[in-house]
Every structure is written in C-alpha cells, then in structure tokens.
Amino acid sequence: MTLHIQTPLIESRPLSLASGCTVWLKLEAVQPCGSFxxxxxxxxxxxxxxxxxxxxxxxxxxxxxxxxxxxxxxxxxxxxxxxxxxxxxxxxxxxxxxxxxxxxxxxxxxxxxxxxxxxxxxxxxxxxxxDDPLLWAGHASLIDEVAATGLKPDAVVLSVGGGGLLSGVVEGLTRNGWDDVPVLAVETTGAASLHAAVQAGHPVELERLASVATSLGAKRVADQALECARNHPLHNHLVSDRAALEACERFLLDHRVLVEPACGAALAVAYEAKKLAEYNNVLIVVCGGATATLAQIQDWLKQVD
Missing domain, CATH: 3.40.50.1100 (Rossmann fold)
Structure with missing residues (x-):
C-alpha cells in the first residue's frame, strides 16, 4: 500500500485537436495532496x-x-x-x-x-x-502505471523546476525499456534553470527568478536533471508566463481541473498550434499543484505582458 494513488490516464480530445496528435493526460493533479x-x-x-x-x-x-x-x-x-x-x-x-x-x-x-x-x-x-534518488524512484512509478496500460507514447511532455519530476520520469522510461522515448522539458522563461544548464554544459545558478510559476522556482537545477539531458533524448522548451496562465484557464474549461502555472507551462506546449504534430501519441504529465486559485491566475494574467 503506497501513500500515493494510481492516477487516471485519459485521452484529451481538446488538446489532441489543438496539437495535431493524440494527447494522453496522466492526471497527477488528483493525488490526495494535489500533485505528483x-x-x-x-x-x-x-x-x-x-x-x-x-x-x-x-x-x-x-x-x-x-x-x-x-x-x-x-x-x-x-x-x-x-x-x-x-x-x-x-x-x-x-x-x-x-x-x-x-x-x-x-x-x-x-x-x-x-x-x-x-x-x-x-x-x-x-x-x-x-534532489534525492528516493524521490526519483518514487516519481518513476508514474511511468510504470502508463506502461501497465499498454500505451507507449512517442514523447513525454513535462514541466521542469528543480528537475525531480524529469529525473523520475527518465528513470521510469529506462526501467520500462523506453530509452527511445524523448522528453519535452518545459520551463517558463523566468525560471529556466535547466535551459541555462544545458546551454552552459554544467549546472548554473540563475541570478534571479522572474516567473509567476513559483513551483518551478529553483535557481539551480539538480545535477541529475542535467545528466538526464545528456544521456536521454530531451528537447528543452520555453514558454511565457502568459502562455502558462492561459493554458491553466483553457485546461480548467476543457477538463474541469484547476492546475498551477507550473503545470500550465507543459500544457501550453500542447495548446500551441501543431507544436507536437510530428508525434502520434504524446503523454503529458499533468503535475497539478494545490496552491493556485482561479482568482489568482486571473489576477496574474492582468499583470503579465
């Protein structure tokens, strides 16, 4: 018996139509405390x-x-x-x-x-x-659950903050023999510590964080996340705060689930027309987040460019 629950894996018709491929959602937002x-x-x-x-x-x-x-x-x-x-x-x-x-x-x-x-x-x-191997081993169970359904995605889309989810998902892909499945790692432009590390070739500390996606607010990504970028097929994507916030609003309308801007960053890639069209089946980790409110998201939208 684990403390986490097995979360639903559902096909998203709205996101599939927006992205030009079949989008599958791993609904981590319904974990008892609200996130993966x-x-x-x-x-x-x-x-x-x-x-x-x-x-x-x-x-x-x-x-x-x-x-x-x-x-x-x-x-x-x-x-x-x-x-x-x-x-x-x-x-x-x-x-x-x-x-x-x-x-x-x-x-x-x-x-x-x-x-x-x-x-x-x-x-x-x-x-x-x-930043702990015990965390990554636990997060990897997310991919085990997807594998157990018989679905092998062509790509996995997820948000990156400190890199714990990325490290766990890559561990899960590896232990299920899915080393060929690329990960699309998404950050907001004001909290892009993985992007900075990949560009530099080593972990770097951002001077400041400037994003409403506070759950992505690690100035320095975990060393293991950079190792994943080096040893596993990975594509880094940056989205604006506005795109992440608008994705939260659209996702609430489409699936009746409220998520944080950190999660909205990953969803934004699918909502951007045809960003994922080269793939047939894409898995998006709907990582969730319990601390956002709709009023707060709407307030942030008034403040961002």
Missing part, C-alpha cells in the same frame, strides 16, 4: 520512517511541503516545513491543514532550505523537494 510530489516524497518518507525517523523536516514553497505534511500525517510523524516569504497564504493554510508546523524564512527557496538544514536533530529526516 506525493509519489517521490511519500516513498522517501516511508523509507525514512522504516529506518526510525521521528520527525520530518522539509523546505518548500508549496507542493513538496504539502506532500511531506500529508505523508507525515498518514504515518503519524510530526512535520516542519520551512517556506520562503514568497509562499502564498493559501499554501501555508494547506500545510497547517495537514498538521505541519510552518516556518517562514528568506526571500527564496535557497534561503528557506539553509534554515531547514539547521533544524535537523537526531532522529530527524530531511525530505528534499527534488
């Missing part, structure tokens, strides 16, 4: 719990922290989540709803993470939001 993060985080928490951890500490602006809080509540382990000052009130409210202690510190995830490291005592386990 529960796969890897839940796996990591279960492993640490089995090893005797009595307290989970995490640093997260939202979804990873929510997954740790949910896992901790289900396992009966107290949780502390350090969030940056940019974290929305809704995200903090959801964390407290799961019973987590919320500490606000710093202007970015990096600063929140530095404080989180100082809070660790004996018997505590640190749950990283994206």
């Amino acid at each position: 993060k529960l796969r890897g985080v839940g796996h990591a928490c279960e492993v640490h719990h089995a090893r005797g951890a009595r307290h989970f500490v995490s640093s997260s602006g939202g979804n990873a922290g929510l997954a740790v809080a949910y896992a901790g509540r289900k396992l009966g382990v107290p949780v502390t989540v350090v969030v940056p000052e940019t974290t929305t009130e809704r995200a903090k409210q959801l964390l407290r709803l799961e019973g987590a202690k919320v500490v606000v510190h710093g202007s970015s995830w990096q600063e929140a993470n530095e404080l989180a490291q100082t809070l660790l005592g004996s018997g505590d386990a640190f749950i990283h939001p994206f």
Whole structure:
C-alpha cells in the first residue's frame, strides 16, 4: 500500500485537436495532496520512517511541503516545513491543514532550505523537494502505471523546476525499456534553470527568478536533471508566463481541473498550434499543484505582458 494513488490516464480530445496528435493526460493533479510530489516524497518518507525517523523536516514553497505534511500525517510523524516569504497564504493554510508546523524564512527557496538544514536533530529526516534518488524512484512509478496500460507514447511532455519530476520520469522510461522515448522539458522563461544548464554544459545558478510559476522556482537545477539531458533524448522548451496562465484557464474549461502555472507551462506546449504534430501519441504529465486559485491566475494574467 503506497501513500500515493494510481492516477487516471485519459485521452484529451481538446488538446489532441489543438496539437495535431493524440494527447494522453496522466492526471497527477488528483493525488490526495494535489500533485505528483506525493509519489517521490511519500516513498522517501516511508523509507525514512522504516529506518526510525521521528520527525520530518522539509523546505518548500508549496507542493513538496504539502506532500511531506500529508505523508507525515498518514504515518503519524510530526512535520516542519520551512517556506520562503514568497509562499502564498493559501499554501501555508494547506500545510497547517495537514498538521505541519510552518516556518517562514528568506526571500527564496535557497534561503528557506539553509534554515531547514539547521533544524535537523537526531532522529530527524530531511525530505528534499527534488534532489534525492528516493524521490526519483518514487516519481518513476508514474511511468510504470502508463506502461501497465499498454500505451507507449512517442514523447513525454513535462514541466521542469528543480528537475525531480524529469529525473523520475527518465528513470521510469529506462526501467520500462523506453530509452527511445524523448522528453519535452518545459520551463517558463523566468525560471529556466535547466535551459541555462544545458546551454552552459554544467549546472548554473540563475541570478534571479522572474516567473509567476513559483513551483518551478529553483535557481539551480539538480545535477541529475542535467545528466538526464545528456544521456536521454530531451528537447528543452520555453514558454511565457502568459502562455502558462492561459493554458491553466483553457485546461480548467476543457477538463474541469484547476492546475498551477507550473503545470500550465507543459500544457501550453500542447495548446500551441501543431507544436507536437510530428508525434502520434504524446503523454503529458499533468503535475497539478494545490496552491493556485482561479482568482489568482486571473489576477496574474492582468499583470503579465
């Protein structure tokens, strides 16, 4: 019995018509805490719990922290989540709803993470939001579920923040013998840490993050994500904040599911006319996100270019 659930895999008629190919959606937005993060985080928490951890500490602006809080509540382990000052009130409210202690510190995830490291005592386990092999192994289960249906996609589209989802999906593709399936890794232009690393040939730290897709807000991508870019067929795509936000609105209309701009980035590639037309069957990871509201998305749309 896992903490995450097996999520639906559905064909999207609206996205198929928009993109010129058959689009399949892996609906991670319906995980109990709202995002794919529960796969890897839940796996990591279960492993640490089995090893005797009595307290989970995490640093997260939202979804990873929510997954740790949910896992901790289900396992009966107290949780502390350090969030940056940019974290929305809704995200903090959801964390407290799961019973987590919320500490606000710093202007970015990096600063929140530095404080989180100082809070660790004996018997505590640190749950990283994206850079941990335990997370990647858990996220890989997403591809196992797709493989079990008999569908082999011609490409997988996903959003990239710190690179945890990318690393997990590539691990899942490899362990199912799908090394030939390319990954289309999508970032917003203001949070493109993978793109910067690929261009430079090594991980680089962005000077600043300038995107409403705060769940993609890692200034430096995980080393493993760059390894995936080097060793697996990968195409990097950049979309604007506006495209990501408009994709969120369209997806809500098309599928009655509200997702964050970070997820909207991946959906935007499919909504852009014929971007995926060279493929027959495309899998999009609808990674979800629990912290966005429709009012917030509409407000952001008024502010972006």
